[in-house]
Amino acid sequence: MDEIVQYLTGIPAWYLATIDAADPTQPRVRPFSFAAQADGKLWFSTSRDKDVWRELEANAKFELSGWKPGECWIVVEGEAELADDEVCPDEVRQAGFEHMVGIGEHHDSPNDGRLAFFSVKNGTCRICDIDGSERKFQF
Numbered sequence: 001m002d003e004i005v006q007y008l009t010g011i012p013a014w015y016l017a018t019i020d021a022a023d024p025t026q027p028r029v030r031p032f033s034f035a036a037q038a039d040g041k042l043w044f045s046t047s048r049d050k051d052v053w054r055e056l057e058a059n060a061k062f063e064l065s066g067w068k069p070g071e072c073w074i075v076v077e078g079e080a081e082l083a084d085d086e087v088c089p090d091e092v093r094q095a096g097f098e099h100m101v102g103i104g105e106h107h108d109s110p111n112d113g114r115l116a117f118f119s120v121k122n123g124t125c126r127i128c129d130i131d132g133s134e135r136k137f138q139f
Contacts, residue, residue: 001042001139002037004035004125004139005035007068007127008035008064008074011066011068014031014064014066015029015031015064015065015066016052016062017062017063018062019055019061020051020055021055021058032044032046034095036095036096038092039089042076042119042120042123043084043096043117043118043120044080044119044120045115045116046116047100047105047107048113048114048115049114053082053116056082060079060081061078061079063075072130074125075126075128076123076124076125076126078120078121078123079122080118080120081119081121082116084117085118088119093115097112123139124137125137125138
């Protein structure tokens with residue numbers, strides 16, 4: 001898990017794909033940049049008023065990918081555990097709030113009702129190299 005978080009926080013952005021709630025045949029992709037680890041879980045943050053939150057409510061499955069130039073790329077897939085928003089650890093909530101405000105989001109506090117957190121269940125990660133090799137693990 002440490003390796004996943006270090007990778008994702010070591011690049012400016014990575015891309016999270018969901019399924020469009022209004023058209024389940026259409027994937028949607030957007031940049032993300034906050035990841036954290038706590039209580040043995042991988043955590044992400046977004047806002048409840050964004051399409052991504054509604055899409056994950058309709059279909060919790062997602063995939064993300066990122067690339068660090070000159071190195072390997074990462075692919076993480078799993079299901080968003082949206083219910084974990086209620087039990088998100090304070091340190092993750094604070095870090096997510098600071099990150100979101102730092103990138104220009106407008107939230108009043110770590111407990112702003114629009115700020116949302118989710119963890120990953122049934123997660124798998126592949127760290128892939130251009131030579132075709134990859135390491136795969138579940139979390």
